[in-house]
Amino acid sequence: MTQVDITSKTMDGMGPHGTKVGLLRVLGPAHVWALGVGIVLVGEYMGWNFAVGKGGAYAALIACWFAGILYTCVAMIDSEVTSTVAAAGGQYTQAKHIVGPLMAFNVGLYLTFAYTMLEAANAITAGYLIYVVAGMTGYTGELDQRPFIVLVIMFLAWLNYRGVLATLTFNLVITAIAFVAILAIFLSTSGLLGGGIMQHAALMEGHELPYGWIGVLAAMHFGLWYYLGIEGTTQAAEEVRSPARALPFGTLAGIMTLLIAATLTWYVCSGVLPWEFLGDGVNGSVAPLFDTARLSGSNALIWFLGFGTLFATLASANGCINDASRAWFAMGRDKYLPGWFGAVHPKFRTPYRSIIFLVPIALIFALGAPLDQVITFSILSGLLEYTFMPLNIILFRKKWPMGSIKRGYEHPFHPLPAIVLLCLCGIAFFAVFLGYGTQLVAMVGFYILVSLWFHFWRYRFVNRGAQFTMPWPKPQGY
Amino acid sequence: METWNYMEYLAWGLSALFGLYMVIDWFKIDSHYSEEVLTSSREGELEAMTEEHHR
Numbered sequence: 001m002t003q004v005d006i007t008s009k010t011m012d013g014m015g016p017h018g019t020k021v022g023l024l025r026v027l028g029p030a031h032v033w034a035l036g037v038g039i040v041l042v043g044e045y046m047g048w049n050f051a052v053g054k055g056g057a058y059a060a061l062i063a064c065w066f067a068g069i070l071y072t073c074v075a076m077i078d079s080e081v082t083s084t085v086a087a088a089g090g091q092y093t094q095a096k097h098i099v100g101p102l103m104a105f106n107v108g109l110y111l112t113f114a115y116t117m118l119e120a121a122n123a124i125t126a127g128y129l130i131y132v133v134a135g136m137t138g139y140t141g142e143l144d145q146r147p148f149i150v151l152v153i154m155f156l157a158w159l160n161y162r163g164v165l166a167t168l169t170f171n172l173v174i175t176a177i178a179f180v181a182i183l184a185i186f187l188s189t190s191g192l193l194g195g196g197i198m199q200h201a202a203l204m205e206g207h208e209l210p211y212g213w214i215g216v217l218a219a220m221h222f223g224l225w226y227y228l229g230i231e232g233t234t235q236a237a238e239e240v241r242s243p244a245r246a247l248p249f250g251t252l253a254g255i256m257t258l259l260i261a262a263t264l265t266w267y268v269c270s271g272v273l274p275w276e277f278l279g280d281g282v283n284g285s286v287a288p289l290f291d292t293a294r295l296s297g298s299n300a301l302i303w304f305l306g307f308g309t310l311f312a313t314l315a316s317a318n319g320c321i322n323d324a325s326r327a328w329f330a331m332g333r334d335k336y337l338p339g340w341f342g343a344v345h346p347k348f349r350t351p352y353r354s355i356i357f358l359v360p361i362a363l364i365f366a367l368g369a370p371l372d373q374v375i376t377f378s379i380l381s382g383l384l385e386y387t388f389m390p391l392n393i394i395l396f397r398k399k400w401p402m403g404s405i406k407r408g409y410e411h412p413f414h415p416l417p418a419i420v421l422l423c424l425c426g427i428a429f430f431a432v433f434l435g436y437g438t439q440l441v442a443m444v445g446f447y448i449l450v451s452l453w454f455h456f457w458r459y460r461f462v463n464r465g466a467q468f469t470m471p472w473p474k475p476q477g478y
Numbered sequence: 479m480e481t482w483n484y485m486e487y488l489a490w491g492l493s494a495l496f497g498l499y500m501v502i503d504w505f506k507i508d509s510h511y512s513e514e515v516l517t518s519s520r521e522g523e524l525e526a527m528t529e530e531h532h533r
Contacts (some may be wrong), residue, residue, distance in 0.1 A: 019519050019520050020514075020515045020518040021515055021516065021519060022519045022520075087521035087522060088521065089521075093521065134482045137482075139480060139481075139482045141480065141483070143482055143486070144486050147486045147489035147490045147493065148489050150489070150490070150493045151489040151490075151493045151496075154492070154493040154497050155492070155493075155496055157496070157500065158496040158500060161500050161503075238521065330521070333517070333519060333520075333521070339517055340517070342519065343513075343516040343517050343519075344516065344518075344519045346507065346511055346515065346516065347507075352503075355500075356500055356501070356504055359497075359500075466520075469520045469521055470521065471522060
């Protein structure tokens with residue numbers, strides 16, 4: 001693959017099949033890392049601590065590691081399939097090639113909903129952070145958060161509109177700063193550099209598992225928050241210079257970064273904040289890492305973690321706009337949605353109509369819906385997507401066995417990761433059902449309705465032959 | 479009026495500017511290029527180019 005000069009001025013985006021304007025292939029593994037980790041890292045700064053409220057600090061650690069196994073399976077499976085199906089749309093495109101149109105349509109919607117709602121949740125959070133900063137600087141009035149929520153969405157949409165390289169380079173810088181902030185607070189408070197302030201034994205004695213093992217199960221719901229969104233790396237598939245190298249490298253480096261960040265976050269916060277305060281993400285610790293920095297007594301750490309929180313929030317919203325627009329664009333290009341959405345900007349080489357179309361939707365959710373509901377719908381859409389992945393990889397290996405098609409990465413121990421992922425998804429569904437059963441049923445009902453609409457109406461517009469333009473061998477058995 | 483009140487107005491103003499930029503550019507592009515060119519993107523370009531290169 002590397003023998004082709006894809007950066008050539010005459011060939012780039014102007015290849016066969018009649019493409020006159022295509023997405024720009026300019027990204028490297030670091031951008032893929034920044035996309036995946038950037039979407040997720042806000043979950044380390046806030047949100048994961050609801051798991052502590054569900055089952056105590058140890059339950060949150062168990063959930064952190066089990067969710068870590070779930071997402072490691074997701075990252076491995078994604079790396080193999082996406083390094084082969086290197087096209088915008090990520091899991092939607094995988095489903096289209098490997099499972100079938102109805103699955104693809106559903107997966108495309110899961111992706112768009114999960115990322116657009118997460119973007120809205122991040123914008124709400126950014127507005128709240130600015131409100132807190134105003135209070136800390138001595139402002140006594142009631143700050144209107146709405147202009148800052150709108151500004152976050154409009155600025156990041158504009159950045160995405162102008163080009164993917166600037167967008168993800170911006171993400172790389174702010175995500176790296178947010179990650180280094182976590183390392184800095186760990187090194188400063190754990191006792192490795194200077195005096196430590198950790199009080200694990202004193203804080204946890206007698207509160208090991210306050211709600212027993214059912215609390216551990218319930219904590220799994222928010223355990224997902226440590227890693228939710230790492231699968232978004234696949235959306236960069238059509239814009240990386242070398243998909244076979246950059247996608248597995250960026251995705252696997254991303255999940256390793258998150259496993260480290262999640263464990264350090266738990267260690268630092270649970271060693272300083274009492275579990276009752278830490279577990280109440282509404283009236284207690286909204287941003288646990290920032291609260292830990294405040295208790296450290298270091299002004300430098302307070303500022304560093306304050307910026308880390310804001311940067312992580314912006315990086316997540318930025319990555320979500322990138323991913324939601326690519327999924328929407330890919331569906332438009334295949335006529336699963338109106339083909340109008342499949343347009344590429346001739347100068348900036350971005351899916352500009354999809355980016356613009358999703359702006360008002362994000363604004364409606366950010367300004368009109370409560371944060372916990374928005375997050376829950378995002379988690380549920382993500383969970384449905386993870387449940388599809390085991391089926392996807394099993395069919396992929398069956399239809400295109402090893403050696404029949406060139407893979408950039410081959411994940412080990414197949415089918416064990418698929419089976420483990422399926423089991424952990426089942427546990428996570430039960431955990432979500434314990435807390436948000438109504439939303440779960442409503443969400444599944446919604447996807448059943450849109451599936452019926454797609455099957456009986458929309459599918460007639462899909463250009464069935466033209467949607468498969470990859471030069472692949474025929475699958476086995478066809 | 480305090481600084482933060484001005485910041486609110488500034489945020490509204492910047493949001494409007496970013497929005498306007500995108501909408502104006504969108505109309506300019508749609509009126510300058512044909513729909514056939516704008517929607518000509520197909521997946522698998524890199525793979526197809528590689529195939530041609532090795533042929």
